[in-house]
Amino acid sequence: MAAIQITDIKKSYGALQALDGVSLSIEPGEFFGLLGPNGAGKTTLISIIAGLIRSSSGTVKVMGHDVQSDYRAARGQLGVVPQELVFDPFFTVRETLRMQLGYYGLKRNDDWIDEIMANLDLTNKADTNMRALSGGMKRRVLVAQALVHKPPVIVLDEPTAGVDVELRQTLWKFIGRLNREGHTVVLTTHYLEEAQALCSRIAMLKGGKVVALDTTNALLKQVAGSQLKLRLSGAPMPASLKSIQIPLESIYTSLRINHNDEIEPILASLRQSGCVIDELQLQQADLEDVFIQIMGGVAQ
Amino acid sequence: MIGFQTLFYKEILRFWKVATQTITAPILTALLYLLIFGHVLDRHVQVYAGVQYTAFLIPGLVMMSVLQNSFANASSSLMQSKITGNLVFILLPPLSYWELFGAYVLAAIVRGLVVGLGVFIFTAWFADLSFVAPLWIILFSLLGAAILGTMGLIAGIWAEKFDQLAAFQNFLIMPATFLSGVFYSIHSLPPVWLTVSRFNPFFYMIDGFRYGFFGQSDVEPLHSLLIVLAFFLVLAGVGLNLLKRGYKLRG
Numbered sequence: 001m002a003a004i005q006i007t008d009i010k011k012s013y014g015a016l017q018a019l020d021g022v023s024l025s026i027e028p029g030e031f032f033g034l035l036g037p038n039g040a041g042k043t044t045l046i047s048i049i050a051g052l053i054r055s056s057s058g059t060v061k062v063m064g065h066d067v068q069s070d071y072r073a074a075r076g077q078l079g080v081v082p083q084e085l086v087f088d089p090f091f092t093v094r095e096t097l098r099m100q101l102g103y104y105g106l107k108r109n110d111d112w113i114d115e116i117m118a119n120l121d122l123t124n125k126a127d128t129n130m131r132a133l134s135g136g137m138k139r140r141v142l143v144a145q146a147l148v149h150k151p152p153v154i155v156l157d158e159p160t161a162g163v164d165v166e167l168r169q170t171l172w173k174f175i176g177r178l179n180r181e182g183h184t185v186v187l188t189t190h191y192l193e194e195a196q197a198l199c200s201r202i203a204m205l206k207g208g209k210v211v212a213l214d215t216t217n218a219l220l221k222q223v224a225g226s227q228l229k230l231r232l233s234g235a236p237m238p239a240s241l242k243s244i245q246i247p248l249e250s251i252y253t254s255l256r257i258n259h260n261d262e263i264e265p266i267l268a269s270l271r272q273s274g275c276v277i278d279e280l281q282l283q284q285a286d287l288e289d290v291f292i293q294i295m296g297g298v299a300q
Numbered sequence: 301m302i303g304f305q306t307l308f309y310k311e312i313l314r315f316w317k318v319a320t321q322t323i324t325a326p327i328l329t330a331l332l333y334l335l336i337f338g339h340v341l342d343r344h345v346q347v348y349a350g351v352q353y354t355a356f357l358i359p360g361l362v363m364m365s366v367l368q369n370s371f372a373n374a375s376s377s378l379m380q381s382k383i384t385g386n387l388v389f390i391l392l393p394p395l396s397y398w399e400l401f402g403a404y405v406l407a408a409i410v411r412g413l414v415v416g417l418g419v420f421i422f423t424a425w426f427a428d429l430s431f432v433a434p435l436w437i438i439l440f441s442l443l444g445a446a447i448l449g450t451m452g453l454i455a456g457i458w459a460e461k462f463d464q465l466a467a468f469q470n471f472l473i474m475p476a477t478f479l480s481g482v483f484y485s486i487h488s489l490p491p492v493w494l495t496v497s498r499f500n501p502f503f504y505m506i507d508g509f510r511y512g513f514f515g516q517s518d519v520e521p522l523h524s525l526l527i528v529l530a531f532f533l534v535l536a537g538v539g540l541n542l543l544k545r546g547y548k549l550r551g
Binding site: 072073074075082084086099105 | 302309317384385550551
């Protein structure tokens with residue numbers, strides 16, 4: 001049984017097709033990345049999984065429970081960290097967490113609440129009103145609220161947007177631990193290095209469709225080998241090298257190479273045509289290259 | 301059941317934490333009405349034989365406070381949660397639409413009754429009140445609070461901005477309460493307005509409630525009770541249906 005089974009989900013808002021037949025299966029225990037530029041449909045998809053919005057067609061099951069027909073069971077299995085920094089200004093951190101636990105139909109469990117707060121460095125803010133917290137602290141509470149009922153499936157919608165390095169490290173340490181303990185984690189982020197470091201498998205969305213779905217390693221292999229980044233002056237680059245050039249808007253000319261022994265012939269051909277190499281860098285391909293290639297050269 | 305209890309507790313805690321605004325202020329407002337209208341009209345008006353105007357007025361003011369505050373509690377809680385976005389904390393968990401309905405309406409009833417009781421305690425000193433049929437007092441205040449709590453829930457779901465909620469409150473709830481016989485008996489009205497008043501469900505709530513005190517009313521109390529009960533069932537049906545469909549709450 002998949003942790004999240006998404007089958008042919010479509011969602012339209014009037015003429016806008018936000019999701020256009022998305023199918024995905026996220027397995028239990030996976031750390032899954034959902035990437036795509038703004039407006040690709042990531043948050044819409046997460047909202048459908050969470051039951052916050054309804055799809056126009058298709059089905060979503062969380063741990064085997066349909067999010068529409070069996071919504072209570074499905075929601076109990078899911079913890080969602082929303083993208084928007086929302087909070088209830090009437091309550092303290094501890095009250096907020098106790099109430100969130102109660103909404104899931106669970107009895108008070110202060111040990112677990114204390115443990116979550118300790119792991120997210122919230123302990124000394126436990127009795128502070130939500131209004132008095134900084135943005136970063138509010139974000140921590142949002143994460144804590146999503147984890148309070150120990151959901152087997154955790155969905156984080158851009159949890160690190162605009163947060164400092166310290167919180168990112170705290171967060172990934174804790175989420176990493178939960179993932180190792182068996183929780184399934186689904187992450188959307190605009191920080192591709194974060195996705196590359198954390199996610200074992202990645203889906204890329206564009207215009208409401210899945211345009212790539214593979215393990216992170218396999219995706220990295222799609223962009224073969226490395227990139228040779230050159231800053232050239234003098235004569236234009238010889239036409240013979242055009243076939244390996246990566247089309248990027250940059251002051252650098254980027255060439256794709258499979259092995260390091262391809263470098264010398266490239267340099268020789270540049271010398272012959274009168275090019276001067278002002279700067280040279282050799283870069284391993286990363287997820288950003290994959291992303292840019294798949295999204296058709298459009299950076300996010 | 302724990303989900304319902306928690307949401308109910310949260311709704312109580314929410315208004316309790318701002319009690320000056322949600323409890324003390326409406327009690328003071330009702331007290332001002334009593335002092336001014338009681339002072340001006342006590343010697344000139346007698347609605348029921350043998351009942352002082354101030355005594356007539358007190359149950360009306362109590363019920364008006366119950367109704368207005370029940371409405372305000374459910375509607376403003378939902379509206380604030382929608383505007384600030386924290387409604388998501390209630391939409392994400394596995395709360396059923398029955399639990400949502402029950403918690404919001406019950407908390408609205410509690411707020412309405414707390415304010416009503418407060419108004420009663422502070423105004424009862426100003427007149428000799430009788431309690432001919434206390435059961436009717438309890439029944440009508442409970443049902444009235446439930447009706448307005450449900451209306452508040454519906455308005456809170458429907459309204460997309462505070463402006464629309466204010467319109468609902470000022471153009472529907474306020475006229476309906478003021479024109480329901482809080483300050484007068486509808487028998488003192490010209491025939492046209494008498495007929496109009498008979499289509500106002502608020503009139504039956506206040507008339508039945510007042511019967512509990514004086515044993516006198518414009519309409520037979522059982523008749524009022526049936527109308528009020530039917531009105532509640534219709535509204536509850538509407539409210540539950542909106543929650544079930546996720547109307548304006550789930551896209």
